[in-house]
Amino acid sequence: MQEHLSSPSLANPDTLAHRMVQCAHNRDGLPELIAGVIFVIASGMCWPDVLFRGRPQQVLGLLFTALVCVMCAITNWLIKSIRQRYLLPWVGYVRLRPHPKSTKIKVFALVQALVVAGAMVALIRYLELRDLKLWLLPINGIFIGVFQFVVGRLPRFWITGSLALCAGIFLVFTNWSFELCLATFYLFVGMVEISAGGITLARLLRQRTEIEA
Amino acid sequence: MSDAIQNLAGIDRIIHEPARLMIVALLNAVEEADFQYLHQTTGLTKGNLSVHLSKLEEVGYVEIQKTFRGKYPLTICRLTKRGAEVLKEYRKTMKAAL
Numbered sequence: 001m002q003e004h005l006s007s008p009s010l011a012n013p014d015t016l017a018h019r020m021v022q023c024a025h026n027r028d029g030l031p032e033l034i035a036g037v038i039f040v041i042a043s044g045m046c047w048p049d050v051l052f053r054g055r056p057q058q059v060l061g062l063l064f065t066a067l068v069c070v071m072c073a074i075t076n077w078l079i080k081s082i083r084q085r086y087l088l089p090w091v092g093y094v095r096l097r098p099h100p101k102s103t104k105i106k107v108f109a110l111v112q113a114l115v116v117a118g119a120m121v122a123l124i125r126y127l128e129l130r131d132l133k134l135w136l137l138p139i140n141g142i143f144i145g146v147f148q149f150v151v152g153r154l155p156r157f158w159i160t161g162s163l164a165l166c167a168g169i170f171l172v173f174t175n176w177s178f179e180l181c182l183a184t185f186y187l188f189v190g191m192v193e194i195s196a197g198g199i200t201l202a203r204l205l206r207q208r209t210e211i212e213a
Numbered sequence: 214m215s216d217a218i219q220n221l222a223g224i225d226r227i228i229h230e231p232a233r234l235m236i237v238a239l240l241n242a243v244e245e246a247d248f249q250y251l252h253q254t255t256g257l258t259k260g261n262l263s264v265h266l267s268k269l270e271e272v273g274y275v276e277i278q279k280t281f282r283g284k285y286p287l288t289i290c291r292l293t294k295r296g297a298e299v300l301k302e303y304r305k306t307m308k309a310a311l
Contacts, residue, residue, distance in 0.1 A: 084282060084283060085283070088249075088282060088283075088285055088287075089249070089285050090249065091249070091250070091253070092246065092247050092248070092249035092250025092251070092252070092253055092254075093246065093247040093249070093250055093282065093287060093289070094243050094245070094246040094247070094250045095243060095244040095245050095246070096243055096244065097242065097243055097244045
Protein backbone atom coordinates (compact mmCIF):
# COMPACT_ATOMS: atom_id res chain seq x y z
CA MET A 1 0.00 0.00 0.00
CA GLN A 2 2.87 2.34 0.83
CA GLU A 3 4.00 2.78 -2.77
CA HIS A 4 0.78 4.55 -3.75
CA LEU A 5 1.15 6.91 -0.84
CA SER A 6 4.59 8.28 -1.60
CA SER A 7 3.41 10.57 -4.42
CA PRO A 8 4.30 14.23 -3.83
CA SER A 9 0.72 15.18 -4.72
CA LEU A 10 -0.32 13.52 -1.47
CA ALA A 11 1.55 15.96 0.77
CA ASN A 12 -1.75 17.03 2.33
CA PRO A 13 -2.31 14.77 5.37
CA ASP A 14 -6.08 14.75 4.74
CA THR A 15 -5.58 13.46 1.21
CA LEU A 16 -3.04 10.94 2.45
CA ALA A 17 -5.36 9.66 5.17
CA HIS A 18 -8.26 9.56 2.72
CA ARG A 19 -6.16 7.58 0.24
CA MET A 20 -5.19 5.12 3.00
CA VAL A 21 -8.84 4.68 3.82
CA GLN A 22 -9.63 4.09 0.14
CA CYS A 23 -6.84 1.51 -0.13
CA ALA A 24 -8.15 -0.24 2.96
CA HIS A 25 -11.70 -0.14 1.64
CA ASN A 26 -10.71 -1.80 -1.64
CA ARG A 27 -8.17 -4.24 -0.25
CA ASP A 28 -10.47 -7.27 -0.29
CA GLY A 29 -11.30 -7.10 -4.03
CA LEU A 30 -14.98 -7.86 -3.37
CA PRO A 31 -16.40 -5.01 -5.50
CA GLU A 32 -14.35 -6.22 -8.49
CA LEU A 33 -15.37 -9.83 -7.98
CA ILE A 34 -19.04 -8.86 -8.00
CA ALA A 35 -18.60 -6.53 -11.00
CA GLY A 36 -16.81 -9.38 -12.78
CA VAL A 37 -19.68 -11.77 -12.13
CA ILE A 38 -22.15 -9.19 -13.51
CA PHE A 39 -20.05 -8.83 -16.69
CA VAL A 40 -19.78 -12.60 -17.15
CA ILE A 41 -23.56 -12.95 -16.72
CA ALA A 42 -24.01 -10.13 -19.24
CA SER A 43 -21.75 -12.00 -21.63
CA GLY A 44 -23.70 -15.22 -21.05
CA MET A 45 -26.87 -13.39 -22.01
CA CYS A 46 -25.30 -12.17 -25.24
CA TRP A 47 -24.27 -15.64 -26.41
CA PRO A 48 -27.78 -16.84 -27.46
CA ASP A 49 -27.81 -13.79 -29.75
CA VAL A 50 -24.59 -15.05 -31.29
CA LEU A 51 -25.63 -18.69 -31.54
CA PHE A 52 -29.22 -18.21 -32.76
CA ARG A 53 -28.86 -15.17 -34.95
CA GLY A 54 -31.98 -13.68 -36.39
CA ARG A 55 -34.31 -14.80 -33.62
CA PRO A 56 -35.99 -12.10 -31.55
CA GLN A 57 -34.08 -11.64 -28.33
CA GLN A 58 -36.24 -9.01 -26.61
CA VAL A 59 -36.93 -11.35 -23.69
CA LEU A 60 -33.21 -11.78 -23.07
CA GLY A 61 -32.72 -8.03 -23.35
CA LEU A 62 -35.41 -7.41 -20.76
CA LEU A 63 -34.01 -10.14 -18.52
CA PHE A 64 -30.55 -8.62 -18.75
CA THR A 65 -31.81 -5.13 -17.90
CA ALA A 66 -33.76 -6.51 -14.95
CA LEU A 67 -30.76 -8.49 -13.75
CA VAL A 68 -28.44 -5.47 -13.94
CA CYS A 69 -30.97 -3.36 -12.01
CA VAL A 70 -31.32 -6.02 -9.31
CA MET A 71 -27.55 -6.56 -9.09
CA CYS A 72 -26.90 -2.81 -8.84
CA ALA A 73 -29.49 -2.54 -6.08
CA ILE A 74 -28.12 -5.43 -4.02
CA THR A 75 -24.37 -5.05 -4.68
CA ASN A 76 -23.77 -2.67 -1.76
CA TRP A 77 -25.78 -4.83 0.57
CA LEU A 78 -24.02 -7.97 -0.65
CA ILE A 79 -20.52 -6.53 -0.18
CA LYS A 80 -21.44 -5.20 3.27
CA SER A 81 -22.87 -8.59 4.31
CA ILE A 82 -19.86 -10.58 3.10
CA ARG A 83 -17.47 -8.19 4.79
CA GLN A 84 -19.44 -8.28 8.01
CA ARG A 85 -19.79 -12.06 8.00
CA TYR A 86 -16.30 -13.11 6.91
CA LEU A 87 -13.85 -10.20 6.90
CA LEU A 88 -14.82 -7.86 9.73
CA PRO A 89 -13.02 -9.68 12.59
CA TRP A 90 -9.61 -9.32 10.98
CA VAL A 91 -9.88 -6.58 8.36
CA GLY A 92 -11.66 -4.14 10.62
CA TYR A 93 -14.57 -1.80 10.22
CA VAL A 94 -14.43 1.71 8.81
CA ARG A 95 -17.15 4.07 7.73
CA LEU A 96 -15.98 6.54 5.14
CA ARG A 97 -16.76 10.22 5.27
CA PRO A 98 -17.90 11.58 1.92
CA HIS A 99 -14.96 13.27 0.22
CA PRO A 100 -15.48 17.07 0.32
CA LYS A 101 -14.64 17.35 -3.38
CA SER A 102 -16.23 14.08 -4.49
CA THR A 103 -19.03 15.73 -6.47
CA LYS A 104 -16.55 17.98 -8.30
CA ILE A 105 -14.30 15.00 -9.07
CA LYS A 106 -17.23 12.91 -10.32
CA VAL A 107 -18.51 15.72 -12.54
CA PHE A 108 -14.98 16.31 -13.87
CA ALA A 109 -14.49 12.61 -14.63
CA LEU A 110 -17.90 12.36 -16.29
CA VAL A 111 -17.27 15.45 -18.44
CA GLN A 112 -13.86 14.07 -19.37
CA ALA A 113 -15.36 10.70 -20.35
CA LEU A 114 -18.09 12.39 -22.40
CA VAL A 115 -15.55 14.61 -24.18
CA VAL A 116 -13.33 11.62 -25.03
CA ALA A 117 -16.34 9.55 -26.15
CA GLY A 118 -17.67 12.48 -28.21
CA ALA A 119 -14.26 13.03 -29.81
CA MET A 120 -14.09 9.34 -30.71
CA VAL A 121 -17.56 9.37 -32.27
CA ALA A 122 -16.67 12.53 -34.24
CA LEU A 123 -13.42 10.95 -35.43
CA ILE A 124 -15.20 7.76 -36.47
CA ARG A 125 -17.78 9.74 -38.45
CA TYR A 126 -15.11 11.92 -39.98
CA LEU A 127 -12.99 8.98 -41.04
CA GLU A 128 -16.09 6.96 -42.01
CA LEU A 129 -14.81 3.91 -40.19
CA ARG A 130 -16.71 0.68 -40.69
CA ASP A 131 -19.54 -0.44 -38.47
CA LEU A 132 -20.06 2.53 -36.17
CA LYS A 133 -21.76 0.54 -33.43
CA LEU A 134 -18.64 -1.56 -32.88
CA TRP A 135 -16.97 1.59 -31.54
CA LEU A 136 -19.41 1.45 -28.68
CA LEU A 137 -17.09 -1.16 -27.18
CA PRO A 138 -14.00 1.05 -26.70
CA ILE A 139 -16.32 3.85 -25.53
CA ASN A 140 -17.73 1.36 -23.06
CA GLY A 141 -14.14 0.58 -22.07
CA ILE A 142 -13.46 4.28 -21.42
CA PHE A 143 -16.51 4.52 -19.18
CA ILE A 144 -15.47 1.40 -17.25
CA GLY A 145 -11.97 2.84 -16.80
CA VAL A 146 -13.18 6.28 -15.68
CA PHE A 147 -15.78 4.80 -13.35
CA GLN A 148 -13.20 2.55 -11.71
CA PHE A 149 -10.78 5.45 -11.34
CA VAL A 150 -13.40 7.62 -9.69
CA VAL A 151 -14.46 4.85 -7.33
CA GLY A 152 -11.13 3.30 -6.48
CA ARG A 153 -8.14 5.44 -7.54
CA LEU A 154 -5.76 2.53 -7.23
CA PRO A 155 -3.23 1.37 -9.87
CA ARG A 156 -5.05 -1.91 -10.43
CA PHE A 157 -8.20 -0.01 -11.45
CA TRP A 158 -6.17 1.86 -14.06
CA ILE A 159 -4.90 -1.47 -15.37
CA THR A 160 -8.33 -3.12 -15.60
CA GLY A 161 -9.81 0.03 -17.19
CA SER A 162 -6.99 0.19 -19.76
CA LEU A 163 -7.40 -3.51 -20.55
CA ALA A 164 -11.13 -2.94 -21.14
CA LEU A 165 -10.31 -0.07 -23.51
CA CYS A 166 -7.66 -2.13 -25.36
CA ALA A 167 -10.05 -5.08 -25.69
CA GLY A 168 -12.72 -2.75 -27.11
CA ILE A 169 -10.29 -1.29 -29.69
CA PHE A 170 -8.98 -4.75 -30.61
CA LEU A 171 -12.49 -6.09 -31.20
CA VAL A 172 -13.32 -3.20 -33.54
CA PHE A 173 -10.60 -4.39 -35.92
CA THR A 174 -11.72 -8.01 -35.99
CA ASN A 175 -14.18 -9.17 -38.63
CA TRP A 176 -16.61 -10.54 -36.05
CA SER A 177 -20.27 -9.61 -35.80
CA PHE A 178 -21.36 -6.96 -33.29
CA GLU A 179 -23.10 -9.57 -31.11
CA LEU A 180 -19.98 -11.74 -30.95
CA CYS A 181 -17.79 -8.70 -30.20
CA LEU A 182 -20.14 -7.61 -27.41
CA ALA A 183 -20.26 -11.09 -25.85
CA THR A 184 -16.47 -11.42 -26.05
CA PHE A 185 -15.96 -7.92 -24.65
CA TYR A 186 -18.16 -8.54 -21.61
CA LEU A 187 -16.58 -11.96 -21.06
CA PHE A 188 -13.07 -10.50 -21.23
CA VAL A 189 -13.86 -7.56 -18.92
CA GLY A 190 -15.64 -9.94 -16.50
CA MET A 191 -12.68 -12.31 -16.41
CA VAL A 192 -10.24 -9.41 -15.89
CA GLU A 193 -12.36 -8.09 -13.02
CA ILE A 194 -12.69 -11.52 -11.44
CA SER A 195 -8.94 -12.12 -11.78
CA ALA A 196 -8.08 -8.73 -10.25
CA GLY A 197 -10.57 -9.22 -7.40
CA GLY A 198 -9.50 -12.84 -6.89
CA ILE A 199 -5.79 -11.96 -6.73
CA THR A 200 -6.50 -9.12 -4.29
CA LEU A 201 -8.60 -11.35 -2.05
CA ALA A 202 -6.03 -14.18 -2.23
CA ARG A 203 -3.26 -11.74 -1.23
CA LEU A 204 -5.32 -10.50 1.68
CA LEU A 205 -6.02 -14.07 2.82
CA ARG A 206 -2.32 -14.95 2.53
CA GLN A 207 -1.46 -11.87 4.60
CA ARG A 208 -3.89 -13.03 7.24
CA THR A 209 -2.35 -16.52 7.31
CA GLU A 210 1.12 -14.98 7.68
CA ILE A 211 -0.04 -12.74 10.53
CA GLU A 212 -1.72 -15.65 12.31
CA ALA A 213 1.35 -17.86 11.83
CA MET B 214 8.38 34.29 11.62
CA SER B 215 9.87 34.37 15.13
CA ASP B 216 6.33 34.34 16.57
CA ALA B 217 5.57 31.27 14.52
CA ILE B 218 8.71 29.59 15.85
CA GLN B 219 7.89 30.57 19.42
CA ASN B 220 4.40 29.16 19.01
CA LEU B 221 5.99 25.74 18.60
CA ALA B 222 6.77 25.71 22.32
CA GLY B 223 3.07 25.76 23.08
CA ILE B 224 2.17 22.96 20.70
CA ASP B 225 -0.20 20.27 21.95
CA ARG B 226 2.10 17.45 23.07
CA ILE B 227 -0.65 14.87 23.19
CA ILE B 228 -1.19 15.16 19.46
CA HIS B 229 2.48 15.82 18.65
CA GLU B 230 3.49 12.24 19.44
CA PRO B 231 3.86 10.45 16.03
CA ALA B 232 1.68 7.42 16.83
CA ARG B 233 -1.13 9.57 18.21
CA LEU B 234 -0.81 12.00 15.31
CA MET B 235 -1.21 9.06 12.95
CA ILE B 236 -4.35 7.89 14.75
CA VAL B 237 -5.89 11.35 14.85
CA ALA B 238 -5.05 12.04 11.18
CA LEU B 239 -6.66 8.76 10.16
CA LEU B 240 -9.76 9.32 12.25
CA ASN B 241 -10.03 12.82 10.82
CA ALA B 242 -10.45 11.31 7.34
CA VAL B 243 -13.22 8.89 8.28
CA GLU B 244 -16.56 9.01 9.99
CA GLU B 245 -15.59 6.20 12.38
CA ALA B 246 -13.27 3.20 12.47
CA ASP B 247 -12.80 0.22 14.72
CA PHE B 248 -9.75 -0.86 16.69
CA GLN B 249 -8.83 -3.62 14.22
CA TYR B 250 -8.87 -1.23 11.29
CA LEU B 251 -6.63 1.26 13.12
CA HIS B 252 -4.31 -1.57 14.12
CA GLN B 253 -3.93 -2.71 10.51
CA THR B 254 -3.65 0.73 8.97
CA THR B 255 -1.24 2.31 11.45
CA GLY B 256 0.90 -0.81 11.90
CA LEU B 257 1.06 -0.19 15.67
CA THR B 258 0.94 -3.17 18.02
CA LYS B 259 -2.38 -3.75 19.76
CA GLY B 260 -0.96 -2.84 23.17
CA ASN B 261 0.61 0.34 21.89
CA LEU B 262 -2.52 1.37 20.02
CA SER B 263 -4.67 0.70 23.06
CA VAL B 264 -2.48 2.91 25.27
CA HIS B 265 -2.51 5.77 22.76
CA LEU B 266 -6.26 5.52 22.26
CA SER B 267 -6.82 5.62 26.00
CA LYS B 268 -4.69 8.75 26.25
CA LEU B 269 -6.61 10.41 23.40
CA GLU B 270 -9.90 9.44 25.01
CA GLU B 271 -8.76 10.77 28.37
CA VAL B 272 -8.15 14.26 26.96
CA GLY B 273 -11.39 14.14 24.97
CA TYR B 274 -9.92 14.05 21.48
CA VAL B 275 -11.32 10.63 20.63
CA GLU B 276 -14.60 9.00 21.53
CA ILE B 277 -14.57 5.23 22.05
CA GLN B 278 -17.70 3.12 21.90
CA LYS B 279 -17.77 -0.61 22.62
CA THR B 280 -20.45 -2.43 20.70
CA PHE B 281 -21.23 -5.58 18.72
CA ARG B 282 -21.65 -6.13 14.99
CA GLY B 283 -23.42 -9.47 14.71
CA LYS B 284 -21.54 -11.65 17.20
CA TYR B 285 -18.24 -9.78 16.87
CA PRO B 286 -17.25 -7.20 19.47
CA LEU B 287 -16.37 -3.85 17.96
CA THR B 288 -14.45 -1.00 19.53
CA ILE B 289 -15.47 1.97 17.44
CA CYS B 290 -13.34 5.11 17.56
CA ARG B 291 -14.43 8.55 16.45
CA LEU B 292 -12.63 11.88 16.47
CA THR B 293 -14.49 14.39 18.63
CA LYS B 294 -15.15 17.95 17.59
CA ARG B 295 -12.46 19.07 20.01
CA GLY B 296 -10.03 16.55 18.55
CA ALA B 297 -10.66 17.88 15.05
CA GLU B 298 -10.13 21.46 16.23
CA VAL B 299 -6.87 20.56 17.99
CA LEU B 300 -5.60 18.80 14.86
CA LYS B 301 -6.48 21.82 12.75
CA GLU B 302 -4.67 24.12 15.17
CA TYR B 303 -1.67 21.79 15.31
CA ARG B 304 -1.43 21.74 11.54
CA LYS B 305 -1.68 25.53 11.36
CA THR B 306 1.10 26.01 13.91
CA MET B 307 3.41 23.51 12.21
CA LYS B 308 2.72 24.97 8.77
CA ALA B 309 3.51 28.49 9.96
CA ALA B 310 6.73 27.44 11.61
CA LEU B 311 8.19 25.09 9.00
